[in-house]
Amino acid sequence: MSDDVSLAKEPRDAPPAAEELVVLADVNKHFGALHVLQDINLTIHRGEVVVVIGPSGSGKSTLCRTINRLETIDSGTIAIDGRALPAEGRELARLRADVGMVFQSFNLFAHKTVLQNVTLGQVKVRRRGRADAEERARALLDRVGVANQADKYPAQLSGGQQQRVAIARALAMDPKVMLFDEPTSALDPEMINEVLEVMQQLAREGMTMVVVTHEMGFARSAADRVVFMADGRIVEQAEPHQFFDNPRSDRAKDFLSKILHH
Amino acid sequence: MFDFLDLERYDLFGAFWMTVQLTVFSAIGSLVWGTALVAMRVSPVPVMRAFGTAYVNIIRNIPLTVIIIACAQGLYFTLRVDMGSDDQSTAYFRLAVLGLSAYTATFVCEALRSGINTVPMGQAEAARAMGLSFVQVLWLIVLPQAFRSSVAPLTNVLIALTKNTTVAAAISVAEAALLMKEMIENEAQTLVIGLLFASGFVLLTLPTGLVLGWVAKRVAVKR
Numbered sequence A: 001m002s003d004d005v006s007l008a009k010e011p012r013d014a015p016p017a018a019e020e021l022v023v024l025a026d027v028n029k030h031f032g033a034l035h036v037l038q039d040i041n042l043t044i045h046r047g048e049v050v051v052v053i054g055p056s057g058s059g060k061s062t063l064c065r066t067i068n069r070l071e072t073i074d075s076g077t078i079a080i081d082g083r084a085l086p087a088e089g090r091e092l093a094r095l096r097a098d099v100g101m102v103f104q105s106f107n108l109f110a111h112k113t114v115l116q117n118v119t120l121g122q123v124k125v126r127r128r129g130r131a132d133a134e135e136r137a138r139a140l141l142d143r144v145g146v147a148n149q150a151d152k153y154p155a156q157l158s159g160g161q162q163q164r165v166a167i168a169r170a171l172a173m174d175p176k177v178m179l180f181d182e183p184t185s186a187l188d189p190e191m192i193n194e195v196l197e198v199m200q201q202l203a204r205e206g207m208t209m210v211v212v213t214h215e216m217g218f219a220r221s222a223a224d225r226v227v228f229m230a231d232g233r234i235v236e237q238a239e240p241h242q243f244f245d246n247p248r249s250d251r252a253k254d255f256l257s258k259i260l261h262h
Numbered sequence B: 001m002f003d004f005l006d007l008e009r010y011d012l013f014g015a016f017w018m019t020v021q022l023t024v025f026s027a028i029g030s031l032v033w034g035t036a037l038v039a040m041r042v043s044p045v046p047v048m049r050a051f052g053t054a055y056v057n058i059i060r061n062i063p064l065t066v067i068i069i070a071c072a073q074g075l076y077f078t079l080r081v082d083m084g085s086d087d088q089s090t091a092y093f094r095l096a097v098l099g100l101s102a103y104t105a106t107f108v109c110e111a112l113r114s115g116i117n118t119v120p121m122g123q124a125e126a127a128r129a130m131g132l133s134f135v136q137v138l139w140l141i142v143l144p145q146a147f148r149s150s151v152a153p154l155t156n157v158l159i160a161l162t163k164n165t166t167v168a169a170a171i172s173v174a175e176a177a178l179l180m181k182e183m184i185e186n187e188a189q190t191l192v193i194g195l196l197f198a199s200g201f202v203l204l205t206l207p208t209g210l211v212l213g214w215v216a217k218r219v220a221v222k223r
């Protein structure tokens, strides 16, 4: 039933010749007996903001994590900017550097200051000089509104501040695409907006983004496309207003009725 | 009471100085080798993991005396490994350091491995996601945090090592235990001599424990 919904290949208002940046083709993955990703076909264009929603356990995090190969896949292909994702080694590391990732639990390096968190990858992976890296780090920290926390350790910051630092850390690598896996789910309610605002800003500036979130307001206002997942499949994808106002699949209708009436 | 203590005849400070040297060099050796072992044990390469696991499980279960004597008999006499010295007592000192390091490294490895287990998965994931290599993830992110949370168990290893240096007496390295044996043979005040050497070791290990206990608190990673 959920399989026969025809999938729009591209959002309607995407520019005609938009470049394909992330392409997942026939991706399958199992965790033991659990078929967690089933025949996933998903193309993300340069500059596009794709919001992934769906019930807990539907495979959203796993999908995100396969894109930079934190999880391996069993079959299918994933290409980033025209290049297939390498299996391991130096090539994989290089490709990962082009994919920024923001985690639900921030994962800032606990033994390093905020500034060191944002310079580390620039120096060790991008091979920038320390002075350049620090200058860029300070500019990014300023942009996400935590410039005055540069010399503190992550544990001394609020959750919202930590997550904004994590965004700055990912941006410091000059990624081609940013992945967000429920970036506001671990935050106290009053801190959610400060993180969403940073993400909104990024979206407006044309960053390519894949965002797993339950923040429907963000999905409506920032997304070019909403991808709805259930039981390891992409059940439906559409522009936000179309998806929210007029979902086609029963699974999506059911899901939306549950979360919107809460 | 201390009239047996003829410092002209018995080089007490020299002997304890030898104990300190054995401890310091073996501590450095075992820290380096133990770190290499733990890197192998968490590495994605199966052969390295197997080697690390086998090494730790075999070496830590062999009595230290056997290891030290094997270093002297096996390496020095049979294989003519003289550790770059044609003076036998220097060679024996270096072989003792080698044996103590090889043995103590297994305990350093296990202390660090439990330290690594205190580092949340997300730390290594964030580092990998950024494009750092396995070695960089380990060296820049995981091990520094593991060391900080392993200071207390590593202190225990260091204290055990300090006392274990007495085994070097088995191959005639002139450290404290060898001198004690000599004094007990020559003097009547056996109990006092025992107390003297026991105090000497407590004097070495007690401050170590106190200082490192303070360090452990200072460097602990706040999460």
Ligand SMILES: Nc1ncnc2c1ncn2[C@@H]1O[C@H](COP(=O)(O)OP(=O)(O)O)[C@@H](O)[C@H]1O
Pocket: A031, A034, A036, A054, A055, A056, A057, A058, A059, A060, A061, A062, A063
């Ligand atoms: N490392 C893992 N090992 C085994 N099962 C896993 C693992 N990670 C996730 N799963 C399972 O895969 C399914 C999808 O998980 P996930 O991608 O985290 O879903 P979502 O992010 O949509 O909540 C869940 O049933 C989860 O229990």
Ligand SMILES: [Mg+2]
Pocket: A060, A061, A062, A182
């Ligand atoms: Mg998830």
